[in-house]
Amino acid sequence: QFPADEYKIPHHRQYLLVSSNYMKDRYKLNLFYSGKENAPDYLNVQEITQDVYSATELCIVTLAMDFPAGTSSKHRKELESRWIDLLPQLDFVKTLSIRHRVSQDFFEAVCKMKNLEYLHFWTSTTEDISSISKLQNLYRLDLDSFSRLIDIRPILTLTNLQLLSIENSFKIENYDIIGKMTQLIGLRLGGSTFAPKNLRLKSLTPFSNLKNLKHLDMRTLSVIDNSYEIILELENLERFDITVTIPKPIRDRIKNAHKCLKAGFFMDWDNENKKFYDGKEW
Secondary structure, three states: OOOHHHHOOOHHHHHHHOOHHHOOOOOOOOOOOOOHHHOOOOEEEOOOOHHHHHOOEEEEEOOHHHOOOOOOHHHHHHHHHHHHHHHHHOOOOOEEEEEEEEOHHHHHHHOOOOOOOEEEEEEEOOOOOHHHHHOOOOOEEEEEOEOOOOOOHHHHHOOOOOEEEEEOOOOOOOHHHHHHOOOOOEEEEEOEOOOOEOEEEOOOHHHOOOOOOOEEEEOOEEEOOOOHHHHHHOOOOOEEEEOOOOOHHHHHHHHHHOOOOOEOHHHHEEOOOOEEOOOOOO
């Protein structure tokens, strides 16, 4: 069992850090997902109800596909406008998941929420994320499918952020700046699982200073210069997930020389025999 205070995460956030002793290897030391039983207890809503005003963990489910057949686009637009007006008033919400195609205006409204600690965007057309700097209480941020986003530099202002996930956001040009976020204990970067399509990074070298990382998830990512040996410099890394094939000499060097690495697909998958090692339960 690994104590949550080791990562300086307050008690109410400890669902991210449940013990790995009683779970499958799929979830062992996984800082991004540790099973349904440990997920946030979301209030899932579409329309604005009275319960929204007292919720601490809120999931807004307003993608077009989520509405009943025949729901007009006018109704969806009006509902979006009401949410934009309401969000800055929801002071109790600490965990927010937004299953909505987030526009710039919607994004700005979210960034006016005072007490957010965990924020997950499912998809967005936002181009400017400068306002994210207002969310100084964030310890976890998930940016999924930001189809127009080019510059992620504003996330550098989030000095309390410990878990960062960016997936299916192929226009971003400066992923390398994440290497300056030395406070991170969890980093997930990738392309699309469903397409499928890998995100391609030039190099892992910019990430060599992430000495506090415990979990690195690169399942849908490939590295052009094969600089995977940078993993050896991430001295506190305990879990590593990657599905592309790393050259065998580098793979063996990492497995034999890394002192802390003991979980994740990289450690559990037998590349030569194309199966999980005996005794691994996924």
